[in-house]
Amino acid sequence: MNSAVDLWQRYQDWLYYHSELGIYLDISRVRFTPDFVTQIQPKFVKAFADMKALESGAIANPDEQRMVGHYWLRSPEIAPTEELRKDITETLDRIEEFTQKVHAGTIHPPTASKFTDILSIGIGGSALGPQFVAQALAKADVPLKISFIDNSDPDGIDLVLDLLGDRLSTTLVLVISKSGGTPEAANGMKEAEFAFQKAGLDFAKQAIAITGVGSALEKYAIGNGWLDTFPMYDWIGGRTSELSAVGLVPAALQGINIREMLRGANLMDAATRVENLRQNPAALLAMSWYFASNGKGEKDMVILPYKDRLLLFSRYLQQLVMESLGKEKDLDGNLVYQGIAVYGNKGSTDQHAYVQQLREGVPNFFATFIEVLQDSAKPHPEVEEGVVTGDYLLGFLQGTRSALYENGRDSITVTIPIVSELTIGALIALYERAVSFYASLVNINAYHQPGVEAGKKAGAKVLALQKKMMSALKSSTISLSLGEIADKIGAPDEIESLYHIARHLHANCKLLLEGDLAQPSTLRIMLLE
Numbered sequence: 001m002n003s004a005v006d007l008w009q010r011y012q013d014w015l016y017y018h019s020e021l022g023i024y025l026d027i028s029r030v031r032f033t034p035d036f037v038t039q040i041q042p043k044f045v046k047a048f049a050d051m052k053a054l055e056s057g058a059i060a061n062p063d064e065q066r067m068v069g070h071y072w073l074r075s076p077e078i079a080p081t082e083e084l085r086k087d088i089t090e091t092l093d094r095i096e097e098f099t100q101k102v103h104a105g106t107i108h109p110p111t112a113s114k115f116t117d118i119l120s121i122g123i124g125g126s127a128l129g130p131q132f133v134a135q136a137l138a139k140a141d142v143p144l145k146i147s148f149i150d151n152s153d154p155d156g157i158d159l160v161l162d163l164l165g166d167r168l169s170t171t172l173v174l175v176i177s178k179s180g181g182t183p184e185a186a187n188g189m190k191e192a193e194f195a196f197q198k199a200g201l202d203f204a205k206q207a208i209a210i211t212g213v214g215s216a217l218e219k220y221a222i223g224n225g226w227l228d229t230f231p232m233y234d235w236i237g238g239r240t241s242e243l244s245a246v247g248l249v250p251a252a253l254q255g256i257n258i259r260e261m262l263r264g265a266n267l268m269d270a271a272t273r274v275e276n277l278r279q280n281p282a283a284l285l286a287m288s289w290y291f292a293s294n295g296k297g298e299k300d301m302v303i304l305p306y307k308d309r310l311l312l313f314s315r316y317l318q319q320l321v322m323e324s325l326g327k328e329k330d331l332d333g334n335l336v337y338q339g340i341a342v343y344g345n346k347g348s349t350d351q352h353a354y355v356q357q358l359r360e361g362v363p364n365f366f367a368t369f370i371e372v373l374q375d376s377a378k379p380h381p382e383v384e385e386g387v388v389t390g391d392y393l394l395g396f397l398q399g400t401r402s403a404l405y406e407n408g409r410d411s412i413t414v415t416i417p418i419v420s421e422l423t424i425g426a427l428i429a430l431y432e433r434a435v436s437f438y439a440s441l442v443n444i445n446a447y448h449q450p451g452v453e454a455g456k457k458a459g460a461k462v463l464a465l466q467k468k469m470m471s472a473l474k475s476s477t478i479s480l481s482l483g484e485i486a487d488k489i490g491a492p493d494e495i496e497s498l499y500h501i502a503r504h505l506h507a508n509c510k511l512l513l514e515g516d517l518a519q520p521s522t523l524r525i526m527l528l529e
Ligand SMILES: O=P(O)(O)OC[C@H]1O[C@](O)(CO)[C@@H](O)[C@@H]1O
Pocket: 122, 123, 124, 125, 126, 176, 177, 178, 179, 180, 181, 182, 185, 237, 238, 239, 323, 449, 452
């Protein structure tokens, strides 16, 4: 298997090529055996059946009793009802109409003839796709420049708003939240509203919402007369929403051809509907993941795109893969602790960062190289005789792939001809389907995220404690120790939380801590006047 001739044969035997998209998938450097392929075939019978059921509108997310319909977004004709088909096509038409009006200046800010910027506010699936696509398809000359508030970090928000500066008056704000109740998105919106108010601007005249039908955010936007709202359907998960209004509105506004993105996804969806393992690129990916991680997430997925524009792909895939596959229980309720950890950066930067460990250190990963065939739209000078920078990039990729393989580290290579709307749409669709297949192989629900709720609830508890602590301090004429506060508010088990809250409020000049900072039990706490 390891002779160059054998490997070349294996490469050709397993090479997948999509002629219309010009996309290749090479899984030859994953060391599965013919026996493994034979053994996994029956699991794909189920995976293909699950795919069919999901696409025809079955309740594929049993916990939440929801259909899962992101495939319908790029093939409305396969949506299970006429109403859904109409919703999808009408929303797409509305996005294009709105975009044309913004670009033409028919929809414009109160104090200028055109919008210059977009400020996109949202988190998780309501940010990662738009960020990935904005960077992948960025151009120097765009109708509107985009910036993002994707966290509840006041310093991060300051920087975004400072960079917008006076252009806030010509900024179109997109508040994106499926639930319409995610605190990070709500806080970002409130901060932006406040900044507009401070600058004497009318937020409602410069804001749109992309949110679940009937959500609190939709009601708020309509009630306050925002420019427009676009729907996010309950049958689309946040992490598969890039090709819904969530991703299409910001993309279209940046001048990105959204019909081409949808066409790319549609072509890939068709290719990944083929019920033949060897001819289905998503099935080949899922099989490789299963082999590499032993169907139990025993190895991490390292994403190495050799293209600056694709830097955020690993971050995008982190949510898609880890939120979908990282599950405690399988569909039968057994404890399985599933998942595949995803991380990555870009080549060749990685070679000067962590490839050392990948090559020689703990062999707990499999790599995925993303190769782009076209170097650049522009010709580049030779950096040495007959060699341009892009030739180096290919050399680095090939070199790392071989060096890893020689040392027992498996890899997959996805090759695209060019970074374009078509190929980005296709890549998104490829990984969405691979995740779906993998979930079937390991029998888990890829479309819920119960674990996230625990963190959200715990976060809310900390804020409630903070409020109680502040009112305890307000009603006290003397400084209090952490223990005294805990007793006063009836929360003796929360003393450590109270300490963390007090230390944060002290650093932000909301209260005073006196005592030995190295010994929390000595601290006395009082409000600052
Ligand atoms: O769009 P929303 O409802 O604000 O949710 C943002 C993100 O939060 C989650 O629900 C949980 O992290 C993600 O699945 C989702 O993409």
